[in-house]
Amino acid sequence: MKKTTLGAALVSLACLLSAAAFAMPPTGQESAKVTPDMIQTGSDIPTDWKQPQGNFDYIKRDVMIPMRDGVKLHTVVLIPKGAHDLPMLLERTPYKASGMMPDNSPHMADAVWSxxxxxxxGSYILVWQDVRGKYGSEGNYIMTRPPMGPLNPTTTDDTTDAWDTIDWLVKNTKESNGKVGMIGSSYDGWTVAMALLHPHPALKVAAPESPMIDGWMGDDWYHYGALRQVNLDYFSGQTSKKGEGENIPRESYDDYTNFLDAGSAGAYAEANGFKQLPWWNRFAAHPAYDAFWQLQALDKLLVAHPSSVPTMWLQGLWDQEDIYGAVHAWEALKKAGHGANNHLVMGPWWHSQINRDGWNMGPLKWPGNTTAQFRQQVMIPWFNHYLRGTPLPKPLPEAMIYNAVGQHWDSFANWKPASEQSLTPLYLQADMGLGLQQPADGSDSYVSDPAKPVPYLPRPIPQKNDRWRTWLVHDQRFVADRPDVLTYATPVLTKAVTVQGAPIADLFASTTGTDGDFVVKLIDVYPGTDPSDPTMGGYQLPVSLDIFRGRYRKSFSDPSPIPANQVQEYKFRLPTVNYEFKPGHRIMVQIQSSLFPLYDRNPQSYVPNILFAKPADYRKATVTIEHGAAGRSAVLLPVIAGATNNG
Structure with a gap:
């Protein structure tokens, strides 16, 4: 009964739907007509799109500026609307000039990057330019193109390109007052330094920020001969494409594993296609400090071609990428008698942090935004003085260096270069102590195993690493108890010890190998508890650290094997500090033979080029640090006051 009724109902419903379908009005397809405005035979992308800018408070110009050899460089010029008699601020970059405006905002302050x-x-015309051969610029790109001379037989370099750019800008920017300042950080800081070798008369002021000055001695590529192998990604990113290239693909999340499994840095690079890169081939052929590096060292070139342009050399106290350049350029110029127009500024910052917010440096917190305060209160007024003729609130001292413990800026009328410092030895002592008295005798040993290198950060260490910027202030307790790390410490300080300048590591050591690296860290050990910030209880804060490759102990240009089991002296400068070790703290020194994977592993057996060491070359070595009659190892401190009252 129910089945019959349901079936009848379905049939009835189908009939109704069929009738409804026949009763529906026509779709209109039969009468549709195609008119000419419906048809597009070309591209939907116009050949020359122009953004309406009636509400913009600035004008943007994209121009191609001709250089003396006919090559044109892509340049972005931002001009406040209604501008007249404004100075220009120029930055030359390999990092995409148009990318300096990440936001298409109608307001200039919102359009530019931080x-x-x-x-x-509204008081500056902002100018960014792609360096030769990158992004929108014509010509060939050469990594940090050497100045014209033996390494560059052409008629152009970044000095002439800066000159030609400034010359064109002052002649073709009617809204300007004909005065130009240059600014830039890292590679962009290098372009500022290059412009200073022969500055255009319209270049009135400059600020190289964390510039690469000597890539072998202590900036991006090497530190005293030890390769910073994490920069291999930079090589592929910069030189595999005219625009932005890609990083090296990773097998593992942890770069410690990736570099360890690859073997040598050269094997890792060339397994990933680097033989195609001319820059890598030149780089890899010159592991020692030969003419390839010496002729590019800008501190020497700046002294040979000094400028009268007022220059502010900016540096971060914990700059994880270019901690060498600005300090050494400034010191070289001062020693050569050019201190009057050159000023040194060192802030509590990581690399290029001067151009971002500066509320803290890792766990170290400041009472204000140190970078914004410095830009607004010191840097911009100083630029205004030379570019706009406004009076300075107060003269810029020879050196301004942040006191991280006192949390304030210190000004110095006479900051001494490292070669003129008065140094106090802090000797390694028996029972892992540190003190001012000369130790009678003794030594300590550890086994350095290239198969188990000391990491520079707790693992895992991914390629995209948020801790990279602040690794130089990372708590060193994570390695303090490793058997291949020697840790020495003073008694608890009863009075403050203030150090101002560059500490010097002076080690007397022997090794069973024929090569080896030495890492020395100067550390501030916090008291065991800190009620105001419990996470800082017992914190081991690196104040200054660096690495030295043992084969260069006699000569940076002519390496030699280390005589096995013979005591040798390894003396090298650590990064500049302005620091106070407070009462209740301790001073610590850690010594080890690797800092991986930031730096490549030393095989510890001498080979001509460590970049291409073979697996069999990597061998364990017993390293012995002397602190007695065979050699009194120490860290030489530029102590200002208080040291004689502690230990």
Whole structure:
């Protein structure tokens, strides 16, 4: 009964739907007509799109500026609307000039990236330029193109390109007052330094920020001969494409594993196609400090071609990438008698942090935004003085260096270069102690195993690493108890010890190998508890550290094997500090033979080129640090006051 009724109902419903379908109005397809405006035979992308900018408070110009050899460089010029008699701020970059405006905002201060917001207040014309051969610029790209001379037989370099650019800008920017300042960090800081070798008369002021000055001695590529192998990604990113290239693909999340499994840095690079890169082939052929590096060292070139341009050399106290350049350029110029127009500024910052917020450095917190305060209160008024003729609130001292413990800026009328410092030896002692008295005798040993190198950060260490910027202030307790790390410490300090300058590591050591690296860290050990910030209880804060490759103990240009089991002296400078070890703290020194994977592993058996060491070359070695009659190892401190009252 139910089945019959349901079936009848379905049939009835089908009939109704069929009738409804026949009763539906026509779709209109039969009468549709195609008109000419419906048809597009070309591209939907116009050949020359122009953004309406009636509400913009600035004008953007994309121009191609001709250089003396006919090559044209892509340049972006931002001009406040209604501008007249404004100075220009120029930055030359390999990192995409058009990318300096990440936001298509109608307001200039909102359109530019964070580092330029303080400059985009309507009182400056902002200019960015792609260096030769990158992004929108014509010509061939050469990594940090050497100055014209033996390494560059052409008629152009970044000095002439800066000159030609400034010359064109002052002649073709009617809204300007004909005065130009240059600024830039890292590679962009290098372009500022290059412009200073023969500056255009319109270049009135300059600020190289964390510039690469000597890539072998202590900036991006090497530190005293030890390769910073994590920069291999930079090589592929910069030189595999005219635009932005890609990083090396990773097998593992942890770069410690990736580099360890690859063997040598050269094997890792060339397994990933680096033989195609001319820069890598030149780089890999010159592991020692030969003419290839010496002729590019800008501190020497700046002294040979000094400028009268007022220059502010900016550096981060914990700059994880270019901690060498600005300090050494400034010191070289001062020693050569050019201190009057050169000033040194060192802030509590990581690399290029001057162009971002500066509320803290890792766990170290400041009472204000140190970078914004410095830009607004010191840097921009100083630029205004030379570019706009406004009076300075107060003269810029020879050196301004942040006191991280006192949390304030210190000004110095006479900051001494490292070669003129008065140094106090802090000797390694028996029972892992540190003190001012000369030790009678003794030594300590550890086994350095290339198969188990000491990491520079707790593992895992991914390629995209948020801790990279602040690794130089990372708590060193994670390695303090490793058997291949020697840790020495003073008694608890009863009075403050203030150090101002560059500490010097002076080690007397022997090894069973024929090569080896030495890492020395100067550390501030916090008291065991800190009620105001419990996470800082017992913190081991690196104040200054660096690495030295043992084969260069006699000569940076002519390496030699280390005589096995013979005591040798390894003496090298650590990064500059302005630091106070407070009462209740201790001073610590850690010594080890690797800092991986930031630096490549030393095989510890001498080979001509460590970049291409073979697996069999990597061998364990017993390293012995002397602190007695065979050699009194120490860290030489530029102590200002208080040291004689502690230990």
């Amino acid at each position: 580092g330029d917001k303080d400059w985009a207040d």
